[in-house]
Amino acid sequence: MNLLVVEAVDTNKIGEVRGGTSGSGCASAGSSVRTIWIEAFGFSEVSMDRKLIEEYVACGPKLRRAVAGLGSEDLTARPGPGKWSILELVVHLTDSDCISIDRMKRMLTEDNPSLLYADETAYVDRLCTHDQALEDALTLFEVGRRQFARVLRKLPDDAFERPGTHNRRGRVTVGAMVKDYIEHVDYHLKFLHDKRQQLGKPV
Numbered sequence: 001m002n003l004l005v006v007e008a009v010d011t012n013k014i015g016e017v018r019g020g021t022s023g024s025g026c027a028s029a030g031s032s033v034r035t036i037w038i039e040a041f042g043f044s045e046v047s048m049d050r051k052l053i054e055e056y057v058a059c060g061p062k063l064r065r066a067v068a069g070l071g072s073e074d075l076t077a078r079p080g081p082g083k084w085s086i087l088e089l090v091v092h093l094t095d096s097d098c099i100s101i102d103r104m105k106r107m108l109t110e111d112n113p114s115l116l117y118a119d120e121t122a123y124v125d126r127l128c129t130h131d132q133a134l135e136d137a138l139t140l141f142e143v144g145r146r147q148f149a150r151v152l153r154k155l156p157d158d159a160f161e162r163p164g165t166h167n168r169r170g171r172v173t174v175g176a177m178v179k180d181y182i183e184h185v186d187y188h189l190k191f192l193h194d195k196r197q198q199l200g201k202p203v
């Protein structure tokens, strides 16, 4: 079925609505109230809870645990739900993190910078994802968050309200992005766990 899909917690895509099937990893039909709210208003207002920074870092080990015990055939198989393999899903999370951390850095160092759309489906389809290494993707993800958390922990409260303007979604803030990128991992881990189930290798 062709649906208008809201990519629920893809911070680099929040608010973007596009036509397509709900098969790919991020493009789930499971749009949440939060997503609809973000869709309507362009950004999520959150007061920064410092514990979120530690949750943000903890996503690295959590992602690593989620792929434990999988062989190369498991990683490149394409069990449902979603069209992506587990390797594609992990590389997507790593690519999204590289983009989001760069965006937050620019929001912290420039006044309301422009943030450009990135096509996650094209990243997976055109960037030789199955030729990328799981271990390096996990390492990039973990190291990126661990290093950026050292910055986040030192920021004054008002820094989390610093905005950027996405060319499709409008205003976002640093604090909202930290929260959304915790949710981004949890969102995709649900797919990953279901894929493992289909492979006969539940967590």
Ligand code: NI
Pocket: 009, 010, 025, 026, 092, 096, 184, 188
């Ligand atoms: Ni995503």
